[in-house]
Amino acid sequence: xLWYSRRSRPGQTFFRVGVFPILLVASAICEPSVFAQxxxxxxPQPTPTKTKETDFDxxxxxxxxxxxxxxxxxxxxxxxxxxxxxxxxxxxxxxxxVGFDATKCNTCHQVENNEYSGVPGAPEWSLAPNxxxxxxxxxxxxxxxxxxPKRNGGRTHDQVLHHLTEHELVLWAWEPGVNADGKPREKxxxxxxxxxxxxxxxxxxxTPIPEK
Amino acid sequence: xxxxxxxxxxxxxxxxxxxxxxxLWVIRDVLDLKGTKFGCGKAAxxxxxxxxxxxxxxxxxxxxxxxxxKNVTTIEGLGTEANPHPVQQAWMEEVVPQCGYxxxxxxxxxxALLEKVPAPSDQDIDDNIINICRCATYYxxxxxxxxxxxxxxxxxxxAK
Numbered sequence: 001x002l003w004y005s006r007r008s009r010p011g012q013t014f015f016r017v018g019v020f021p022i023l024l025v026a027s028a029i030c031e032p033s034v035f036a037q038x039x040x041x042x043x044p045q046p047t048p049t050k051t052k053e054t055d056f057d058x059x060x061x062x063x064x065x066x067x068x069x070x071x072x073x074x075x076x077x078x079x080x081x082x083x084x085x086x087x088x089x090x091x092x093x094x095x096x097x098v099g100f101d102a103t104k105c106n107t108c109h110q111v112e113n114n115e116y117s118g119v120p121g122a123p124e125w126s127l128a129p130n131x132x133x134x135x136x137x138x139x140x141x142x143x144x145x146x147x148x149p150k151r152n153g154g155r156t157h158d159q160v161l162h163h164l165t166e167h168e169l170v171l172w173a174w175e176p177g178v179n180a181d182g183k184p185r186e187k188x189x190x191x192x193x194x195x196x197x198x199x200x201x202x203x204x205x206x207t208p209i210p211e212k
Numbered sequence: 213x214x215x216x217x218x219x220x221x222x223x224x225x226x227x228x229x230x231x232x233x234x235x236l237w238v239i240r241d242v243l244d245l246k247g248t249k250f251g252c253g254k255a256a257x258x259x260x261x262x263x264x265x266x267x268x269x270x271x272x273x274x275x276x277x278x279x280x281x282k283n284v285t286t287i288e289g290l291g292t293e294a295n296p297h298p299v300q301q302a303w304m305e306e307v308v309p310q311c312g313y314x315x316x317x318x319x320x321x322x323x324a325l326l327e328k329v330p331a332p333s334d335q336d337i338d339d340n341i342i343n344i345c346r347c348a349t350y351y352x353x354x355x356x357x358x359x360x361x362x363x364x365x366x367x368x369x370x371a372k
Contacts, residue, residue, distance in 0.1 A: 088256065089342040100339040101328040102321065108255040108270050110278060116234055117273035119255045180254045 113177030122172035220289025231277030258343025268324035302360035310347035
């Protein structure tokens with residue numbers, strides 16, 4: 001079909017439409033307030049050592065990864081990208097964790113990744129509630145948080161286990177698609193199957209949390 | 213695949229090879245509605261903003277397959293020349309556009325805002341109207357958004 005060949009593809013977009021859209025985007029990325037904030041901080045990833053990695057270590061290597069922490073902010077500002085910069089255009093949590101009244105997460109994010117625009121998407125795309133903020137917490141603090149019904153949305157251990165191993169939005173981390181430049185986003189450093197097995201073993205063992 | 217939806221209250225069916233094709237290209241190139249603009253292609257600038265079931269959506273980043281069964285409204289369906297939408301009326305009164313390219317997206321985003329927040333504050337406008345205007349018509353747009361809210365309220369009062 002005639003129109004079929006005219007759709008935009010990552011990497012081709014700007015060449016098709018000329019200078020004006022480039023100026024539009026340039027004016028966006030030059031907006032000082034967009035870049036004036038510091039990137040998100042997370043507890044440092046443990047340095048691999050010769051000691052055997054525990055199930056807790058594997059779980060936390062995933063939960064402290066940017067694919068997870070970017071949407072568990074402590075300041076109400078979603079983060080983006082591999083450098084966890086604040087979401088462009090001053091997007092914030094809003095009253096229901098999905099942005100503002102008319103400009104919401106799904107103004108741009110749909111139920112699956114968009115390979116043309118590089119906009120990520122998954123079912124129930126939203127920020128984690130403020131009580132589930134992880135940004136800046138240590139691994140031990142995150143572990144205590146996810147097991148605390150006052151902070152985890154009233155979930156039982158079984159429900160937390162289900163959320164961590166079966167929820168589509170959580171598992172999106174292993175299928176994060178491409179970014180706006182068409183480059184694949186980084187996945188958590190533990191394979192999905194390995195992570196799921198480790199989480200199940202950790203719960204079966206009684207969710208042991210190390211002292212430090 | 214066949215996809216059926218209504219656009220500007222008119223039921224249509226399109227047949228396409230790739231359901232992931234951005235809805236923007238179907239609107240512009242298949243349905244020949246050129247009011248919705250292509251800006252960045254990355255859901256960043258907002259020039260392609262339309263309404264889907266009343267919500268603002270950046271259709272350059274919206275797979276056409278998701279439109280199936282939905283109600284789509286573009287700038288062409290917002291109002292008519294004889295009976296403009298309050299947003300369109302306010303835009304004319306405040307002489308908002310300069311080059312005009314981004315304005316349909318702003319107007320659709322504003323229409324969505326007024327549906328959710330009939331009398332938006334400046335903060336509501338700052339939060340929700342995050343499109344980009346290369347001509348920097350933001351000052352006039354802010355006035356027009358407040359004026360559109362007044363017109364919409366007057367229209368609602370008159371209908372009572």
